[in-house]
Amino acid sequence: MIDKFREDVLSVVDHVHDGASIAVGGFGSSGRPDVLLDALCELDRRDLHVYVNNVGHDFTGVGRLLHEGRLRRVTASFPILQEFYDEYFAGKVELELIPQGTLAERLRAGGSGIPAFFTPSGAGTMLADGSFTLRYSPDGGVAEHVPAKEHRMINGRQYVLEEGIVADFGFVKAHRGDRKGNLRFRLSARNFNPLAAMSGRHTFAEVEHLVEVDALHPDDIHLPGVFVDDVLLATPAPADQPLMERSAS
Amino acid sequence: MIDKFREDVLSVVDHVHDGASIAVGGFGSSGRPDVLLDALCELDRRDLHVYVNNVGHDFTGVGRLLHEGRLRRVTASFPILQEFYDEYFAGKVELELIPQGTLAERLRAGGSGIPAFFTPSGAGTMLADGSFTLRYSPDGGVAEHVPAKEHRMINGRQYVLEEGIVADFGFVKAHRGDRKGNLRFRLSARNFNPLAAMSGRHTFAEVEHLVEVDALHPDDIHLPGVFVDDVLLATPAPADQPLMERSAS
Amino acid sequence: MTRTLPATEVTGRTREGIAQRLAQDLKDGYVVNLGVGIPLFVPLFIPADTEVVLHAENGVLGLGPAPEGEGDPDLTDAGKQAITLMPGAAITDSAMSFAMIRGGHLDVTVLGALQVSAAGDLANWYVPGKSPAVGGAMDLVAGTPQVWVTMEHVDRQGRPKILPECTMPLTGRACVTRIYTDLAVFHVVDGTLRLVECAPGVTPEQVRERTAAPYTEDLHP
Amino acid sequence: MTRTLPATEVTGRTREGIAQRLAQDLKDGYVVNLGVGIPLFVPLFIPADTEVVLHAENGVLGLGPAPEGEGDPDLTDAGKQAITLMPGAAITDSAMSFAMIRGGHLDVTVLGALQVSAAGDLANWYVPGKSPAVGGAMDLVAGTPQVWVTMEHVDRQGRPKILPECTMPLTGRACVTRIYTDLAVFHVVDGTLRLVECAPGVTPEQVRERTAAPYTEDLHP
Numbered sequence: 001m002i003d004k005f006r007e008d009v010l011s012v013v014d015h016v017h018d019g020a021s022i023a024v025g026g027f028g029s030s031g032r033p034d035v036l037l038d039a040l041c042e043l044d045r046r047d048l049h050v051y052v053n054n055v056g057h058d059f060t061g062v063g064r065l066l067h068e069g070r071l072r073r074v075t076a077s078f079p080i081l082q083e084f085y086d087e088y089f090a091g092k093v094e095l096e097l098i099p100q101g102t103l104a105e106r107l108r109a110g111g112s113g114i115p116a117f118f119t120p121s122g123a124g125t126m127l128a129d130g131s132f133t134l135r136y137s138p139d140g141g142v143a144e145h146v147p148a149k150e151h152r153m154i155n156g157r158q159y160v161l162e163e164g165i166v167a168d169f170g171f172v173k174a175h176r177g178d179r180k181g182n183l184r185f186r187l188s189a190r191n192f193n194p195l196a197a198m199s200g201r202h203t204f205a206e207v208e209h210l211v212e213v214d215a216l217h218p219d220d221i222h223l224p225g226v227f228v229d230d231v232l233l234a235t236p237a238p239a240d241q242p243l244m245e246r247s248a249s
Numbered sequence: 250m251i252d253k254f255r256e257d258v259l260s261v262v263d264h265v266h267d268g269a270s271i272a273v274g275g276f277g278s279s280g281r282p283d284v285l286l287d288a289l290c291e292l293d294r295r296d297l298h299v300y301v302n303n304v305g306h307d308f309t310g311v312g313r314l315l316h317e318g319r320l321r322r323v324t325a326s327f328p329i330l331q332e333f334y335d336e337y338f339a340g341k342v343e344l345e346l347i348p349q350g351t352l353a354e355r356l357r358a359g360g361s362g363i364p365a366f367f368t369p370s371g372a373g374t375m376l377a378d379g380s381f382t383l384r385y386s387p388d389g390g391v392a393e394h395v396p397a398k399e400h401r402m403i404n405g406r407q408y409v410l411e412e413g414i415v416a417d418f419g420f421v422k423a424h425r426g427d428r429k430g431n432l433r434f435r436l437s438a439r440n441f442n443p444l445a446a447m448s449g450r451h452t453f454a455e456v457e458h459l460v461e462v463d464a465l466h467p468d469d470i471h472l473p474g475v476f477v478d479d480v481l482l483a484t485p486a487p488a489d490q491p492l493m494e495r496s497a498s
Numbered sequence: 499m500t501r502t503l504p505a506t507e508v509t510g511r512t513r514e515g516i517a518q519r520l521a522q523d524l525k526d527g528y529v530v531n532l533g534v535g536i537p538l539f540v541p542l543f544i545p546a547d548t549e550v551v552l553h554a555e556n557g558v559l560g561l562g563p564a565p566e567g568e569g570d571p572d573l574t575d576a577g578k579q580a581i582t583l584m585p586g587a588a589i590t591d592s593a594m595s596f597a598m599i600r601g602g603h604l605d606v607t608v609l610g611a612l613q614v615s616a617a618g619d620l621a622n623w624y625v626p627g628k629s630p631a632v633g634g635a636m637d638l639v640a641g642t643p644q645v646w647v648t649m650e651h652v653d654r655q656g657r658p659k660i661l662p663e664c665t666m667p668l669t670g671r672a673c674v675t676r677i678y679t680d681l682a683v684f685h686v687v688d689g690t691l692r693l694v695e696c697a698p699g700v701t702p703e704q705v706r707e708r709t710a711a712p713y714t715e716d717l718h719p
Numbered sequence: 720m721t722r723t724l725p726a727t728e729v730t731g732r733t734r735e736g737i738a739q740r741l742a743q744d745l746k747d748g749y750v751v752n753l754g755v756g757i758p759l760f761v762p763l764f765i766p767a768d769t770e771v772v773l774h775a776e777n778g779v780l781g782l783g784p785a786p787e788g789e790g791d792p793d794l795t796d797a798g799k800q801a802i803t804l805m806p807g808a809a810i811t812d813s814a815m816s817f818a819m820i821r822g823g824h825l826d827v828t829v830l831g832a833l834q835v836s837a838a839g840d841l842a843n844w845y846v847p848g849k850s851p852a853v854g855g856a857m858d859l860v861a862g863t864p865q866v867w868v869t870m871e872h873v874d875r876q877g878r879p880k881i882l883p884e885c886t887m888p889l890t891g892r893a894c895v896t897r898i899y900t901d902l903a904v905f906h907v908v909d910g911t912l913r914l915v916e917c918a919p920g921v922t923p924e925q926v927r928e929r930t931a932a933p934y935t936e937d938l939h940p
Binding site: 126 | 776793796857862
């Protein structure tokens with residue numbers, strides 16, 4: 001019988017190897033899977049390639065991974081964190097900067113068996129023409145550029161070819177989830193979470209509320225359980241509270 | 250103030266011109282927008298290009314359009330109807346046959362500003378190599394083939410390039426809808442409906458229940474109103490029943 | 499195609515029996531899409547302690563058995579038949595449904611075949627001259643890691659359906675991973691066919707007489 | 720870039736005033752995405768009888784005003800600020816949000832600019848040497864039919880920001896359709912700039928002195 005719920009976060013995240021690529025949900029701190037990200041730190045994982053919209057504005061979430069030197073590359077649209085840029089310009093972390101909509105669509109495409117698609121976003125700009133710096137050298141020079149992307153005129157307009165992202169792992173946070181992995185998000189905490197889940201070859205979901213299998217109506221499920229491998233609690237339940245609950249939205 | 254509800258179906262569908270392309274939701278008769286399709290017949294529209302999964306198994310819905318000789322071309326995965334094939338082999342209607350997942354993705358892509366994407370589905374088959382007959386001549390010979398599609402090896406696998414579909418109009422059916430155009434579907438009647446709505450430059454939605462604007466929770470809306478231009482009743486309400494209702498799922 | 503009919507008579511599994519044999523290979527937790535025909539018998543034979551999640555490409559994940567009585571017109575499978583839902587079922591639109599399929603999130607797709615080639619090519623959507631319709635077959639065989647074919651071993655004229663090359667239009671290339679027929683079970687290993695099992699009462703010779711494609715034998719008694 | 724500063728002093732619209740002027744051009748029913756900076760003043764000036772649906776690229780369609788008090792951490796705009804929702808609001812994931820944007824389903828995007836070129840090219844995401852971040856700007860200018868720029872007419876050094884060609888990295892080519900500054904309103908018509916309005920108390924000469932790009936004049940009194 002299918003039961004994807006796991007009580008112990010560390011033993012689940014232990015499957016993530018050094019050097020892994022991880023698609024991470026969340027927009028800023030909204031809907032960000034902090035329990036999963038923190039587990040990477042406790043397990044001392046390094047050399048990670050993270051696909052995420054923002055690095056964050058402080059040393060929590062992906063910001064903590066950055067601060068502890070665990071990131072090899074970040075693929076993002078809006079990293080923000082100043083310490084991230086310091087590390088980037090020092091050649092300690094790579095930045096593949098892409099438009100936000102391209103990040104969303106690349107994650108969805110990778111999870112959907114679409115290896116590449118054309119988009120107008122970024123066509124003819126330095127994010128597509130091969131001039132953006134992926135990695136600086138320690139002396140401040142350019143060590144490597146993001147490769148130029150294929151451009152094509154379609155119906156008189158210029159488009160750029162972008163690749164689907166299949167990450168080794170998906171890290172997501174949901175409001176409610178059941179033991180089959182079905183997820184439901186709350187308000188704008190949904191954002192990149194369903195897409196990060198789709199992109200991961202193996203996806204972990206931390207949920208605020210674990211609900212019974214028939215508590216989510218089939219029409220109300222935002223992400224079907226087929227995209228989720230392990231379900232964890234976002235906040236370990238206090239001892240005096242029941243693990244299982246049927247919460248209202 | 251935005252109010253997309255229209256009482257009179259014919260005056261709305263009257264915007265559809267002869268020769269128009271229409272993306273139609275539904276899977277078989279499930280979720281099929283029959284009120285809108287019937288209006289095309291009453292308005293005597295002809296020479297239509299319909300994007301739809303099935304023509305149907307009888308002379309209702311798209312089957313009625315076929316039966317009345319209103320179709321120039323059908324883009325579909327599973328036409329089924331025998332009279333459709335009779336007309337096809339007689340050169341009276343064109344058939345662009347594509348895989349079902351490709352139809353779904355092409356409709357979504359077109360509505361999402363993605364002009365083309367690569368998919369493994371159909372690569373190296375006669376649905377992609379230019380050998381499938383788009384149109385027969387009256388004498389039974391081949392008048393025109395579906396053009397060959399670009400193939401490309403990506404990471405050692407063969408893919409085919411498919412184009413997004415932007416239809417002149419989207420015809421969809423929903424279970425519930427509000428005056429802002431927000432839609433909610435019921436069970437497997439959802440199918441192609443959100444995608445047909447996205448694909449249409451101008452989209453009509455017939456709804457079983459018109460609900461008040463705050464009756465659908467923002468997390469429960471399957472298709473935001475931004476994709477819908479006109480909302481109609483799937484079944485005109487009897488005179489003794491209130492037009493507006495707040496129905497449970 | 500010009501082979502003469504085999505001399506010996508043979509009776510292997512029934513259509514239900516093919517589905518029953520295949521059902522033994524489904525593992526707990528598998529997500530499976532079932533085509534029309536023989537595959538639709540498979541659910542009858544899934545053991546009670548094995549949870550197999552059934553997927554229908556019109557957007558249903560977690561199909562239950564047919565309803566008693568009329569059924570709900572808003573709840574049908576990909577063959578437009580009324581269905582029920584299992585606890586934990588989820589509904590999606592067709593793009594998301596095929597995202598699951600194309601993205602490799604299903605485990606097995608079970609479908610019928612007109613022909614299978616020695617390399618695992620599949621032809622199952624179109625008999626030239628007849629009415630063409632493809633549905634989701636090309637997406638299913640392109641996206642699903644395991645593609646299991648169920649079919650009669652030979653056609654109604656007694657001609658082999660497992661051939662060196664398919665002569666009918668392909669659904670996909672090198673996609674089939676297993677073949678379950680009335681006479682035998684084949685696995686496709688490293689791009690070649692391997693006979694792993696004969697049906698009860700069927701001999702390897704009888705299978706050989708009715709199979710035009712080359713294959714190796716690795717029979718488990 | 721080597722132009723000397725204009726001799727005359729000029730005081731045009733305030734930042735709020737630019738937003739107020741732009742808000743007059745929003746039509747009932749428009750769906751609008753607002754960038755950070757001056758665009759965030761726009762909602763203050765939308766007339767009560769005009770319904771403008773505000774979109775945030777993190778998946779919110781139908782933003783309301785800022786909450787009184789703390790707000791809900793699960794309900795923020797694209798600038799991570801707490802928001803409320805209007806009746807009829809809808810939430811989507813980020814892929815659907817950008818499907819709206821890229822697919823042309825919004826009417827107007829309003830954003831700030833570092834530079835705008837004579838052909839309507841926009842540079843607004845990256846000052847070389849500073850910290851690069853792009854967010855949704857490239858998708859917004861690629862997908863939205865009307866791209867309205869709000870900005871100060873000249874930079875802090877008094878140098879024109881409306882130039883023959885942008886010297887900073889582009890966000891998009893030939894995408895800007897209108898420019899609202901403290902001094903003037905330009906429309907981009909057939910790929911060229913047209914001055915359609917000077918701010919109250921500003922003369923066409925003062926605009927010309929502070930604009931490096933060529934443009935035509937079609938001033939409505």
